[in-house]
Amino acid sequence: MNQSREVTFPWMGKKYTELLAQGLNNLGMNIRLPPRTTDKTIQVGVRNTAEMVCFPLKPTLGNFIEALDNGADTLLMYDSRGQCRLRHYWKIQEFILKDMGYNFEMYNVNLNNIFPVLHKLGEASYYKIAKELFQVYNQIKEVDTEKERWSENKPNIGIIGEIFTCCDERTNHGIEKKIENLGANPVNTVTLSSFIRDSIFKKIHRPNGRKEYDKKAEKYFNGGLGGHGRENISYLLELVDKNIAGVLHLLPMSCMPETSIEPYINSICQKSKTPLLRIPIDENTAEANLETRLETFVELIKMRSNK
Ligand code: SF4
Known part of the structure; x- marks a missing residue:
């Protein structure tokens, strides 16, 4: 259990975000979710990034700013390793936030590094991480069966x-x-x-x-x-x-x-x-x-x- 850090990640759907937060808590992380996204969150994101950049960068950046203002010090961001801008979001966010003067550690999470990153932040074993991820996936699947x-x-x-x-x-x-x-x-x-x-x-x-x-x-x-x-x-x-x-x-x-x-x-x-x-x-x-x-x-x- 690693309680010395306050770990955060951006919102993407209320139920999904809460299920992921619960799963990461179960892995020993001290999760501090950002306040729910509001117009103000989006405006903060808009003010601090490029006007023409694709929209999700703006609320997610706003989420990070509000979480850092509330005491978070460790940021987790999904990294698709794919071909579009999502691969670069975490790098762009890290650059902007450091430039704004925030002090934090940023971790990008992708399919290749998910186990070592979650192990480092929560100190859970790889076996426990696999079990918890599978459980969260099943809970998400239940939500999605309805959708x-x-x-x-x-x-x-x-x-x-x-x-x-x-x-x-x-x-x-x-x-x-x-x-x-x-x-x-x-x-x-x-x-x-x-x-x-x-x-x-x-x-x-x-x-x-x-x-x-x-x-x-x-x-x-x-x-x-x-x-x-x-x-x-x-x-x-x-x-x-x-x-x-x-x-x-x-x-x-x-x-x-x-x-x-x-x-x-x-x-x-x-x-x-x-x-x-x-x-x-x-x-x-x-x-x-x-x-x-x-x-x-x-x-x-x-x-x-x-x-
Ligand atoms: S799919 Fe890629 S290009 Fe489209 S909004 Fe998401 S990050 Fe941006």
């Missing part, structure tokens, strides 16, 4: 896009709840457990015919794209195949993988006559505007379903 469920009596609306905007309810203004309140059922394909499955278990096991969709999606790409770009095309092909009533594409403004696949998404939806609504999100996205567009979209889908 991925299809309805038999309401029009289903598939959600694809960038993981932070699809999973963080502060960022997407609780879009899943809003869809439910409008009388439709959200089928979120971009959940944290699907992300873990796609990143770690993909090579070992692909459930329920996913391999076929992955293969069909391959033809759109010239190698890796980063983020969830390839997976989104694969999930979209499956949604369309299963006659989804409509598709919602959520993405942060200037997200490289998601803007790259826009033409593919448009064409797949157009050819299959699937209604598509794209919502780019940044600090200027007004909730009222998002609500109006969503309401019109869901009404249109309900009218089509009734016909």
Whole structure:
């Protein structure tokens, strides 16, 4: 047990973040979560980074600033080791925060170093770390079973896009709840457990015919794209195949993988006559505007379903 440090990491979805915090506490870490993300958190992030950088960097930077102000001294940040900017977030955040005068240690966590990093910060054995991570994964999967469920009596609306905007309810203004309140059922394909499955278990096991969709999606790409770009095309092909009533594409403004696949998404939806609504999100996205567009979209889908 290492209680001398106060370890923190940014919010991404309330339930996910709390489950991860609990898991890390069980591994002997003294976790101090940042205050929940507010408009002020986002503004603090916006003020201290580049205007055109993709949106998730801003609230996560704001989270770190507020956590450091509250006494945290050790920062944990996910490092995708992938092809988009997410690979560099922790380096950029570390640079900005040191430049602002904060004193802390930053640890990037990726698939290669997760065991040594968690062992160093919590002093738990590798066996205990593996057991705890597996348990947290199962708890997250339980949350996601609900998010991925299809309805038999309401029009289903598939959600694809960038993981932070699809999973963080502060960022997407609780879009899943809003869809439910409008009388439709959200089928979120971009959940944290699907992300873990796609990143770690993909090579070992692909459930329920996913391999076929992955293969069909391959033809759109010239190698890796980063983020969830390839997976989104694969999930979209499956949604369309299963006659989804409509598709919602959520993405942060200037997200490289998601803007790259826009033409593919448009064409797949157009050819299959699937209604598509794209919502780019940044600090200027007004909730009222998002609500109006969503309401019109869901009404249109309900009218089509009734016909
Ligand atoms: S997936 Fe998009 S938003 Fe996320 S880090 Fe990569 S470029 Fe930025």
